[in-house]
Amino acid sequence: MRILVLNPNTTASMTASIRAIAEASASPGTEIVATEPLWGPESIEGHFEGYLSAAAVLDRLATYDEPFDALVMAGFGEPGREGAQELLDVPVLDIAESAAQMAMMLGHSYGVVTTLDRAVPQIRDRLLTAGLLGRCAAVRGTGLGVLELEADPERTVGAVVRIASEAVERDGAEVICLGCGGMAGLRDRVSAALGGVPVVDGVAAAVRFAESVVGLGLSTSKVRSFAPPRPKAIGGWPVSARPS
Known part of the structure; x- marks a missing residue:
């Protein structure tokens, strides 16, 4: 099982700390991959930075090419989780x-x-x-x-x-x-x-819940609230280029 843990800010040292607790909390055989957005605020302290971060997180996910079985969003109360649930076909948990x-x-x-x-x-x-x-x-x-x-x-x-x-x-x-x-x-x-x-x-809890959801063969319901985004033109999206 491979779990992607996404720090919503761009501070790499914080991503490293989050990765460490995620790895320590994961079960044997679970691989943890941790990353952060390619742009956005260095920390999130308010709604303005939160919404910027949400866009940056979704941009990161839209251009992330490696496979993973579940996503843990490591921001406590920041927006964007619902957008990720629409975008992805794997379980999405926030801390x-x-x-x-x-x-x-x-x-x-x-x-x-x-x-x-x-x-x-x-x-x-x-x-x-x-x-x-x-x-x-x-x-x-x-x-x-x-x-x-x-x-x-x-x-x-x-x-x-x-x-x-x-x-x-x-x-x-x-x-x-x-x-x-x-x-x-x-x-x-x-x-x-x-x-x-x-x-x-919250990071440890989300990793363990992610393992359980994936282990039970479950994922986000797509029948209504979190159905995939409807196909349409979005100018300038994604912001970041996909890796070559």
Whole structure:
């Protein structure tokens, strides 16, 4: 089985971190291929950058020539997932919905710890659209920008633990979801600092769900909502040239 993991921003070091946790989480025999768009924002912190990234992600997929059995979209709450479901014939999973789905199997309510506070409404909207907001106790920001997560790992862990503790103690969250692909790999340290509260890494959860969906011989329904795009002229599309 070959799973493509797509970082929605163009920061290669973040792609490498996401690849590492995806490979560590995959079952024996599962090959992980990780990449990022060929153009677009270096990080996604708001709707404007999110929609630019969605176009860049779809462009990357439209010009990606290697075969794969499932796609994991490693942005937490960014747009574009539905477009990928229309474009591709393989299962498409995103880390926000995968993390929330897994968290609800582990506790009555869950909390999401993310980056900047401005990301909170966007994540809540994504969970609402997915039908997953009802059991979300809180979505809280750490105040750290996406690119800051890698700059000082100790500061990042401290901030995530502090905000996660608030979600558990004040909001009643029983499980914590790491609300950014850039937080990949923090799960064990955060869980230990919280006294064993389950912590879900969305990249790891999505990889495991992808394996299950492919293993069961299932994929995205094409009968209505995610039917393939209708054939028509799209000026300037795709933006990037296919590799020769």
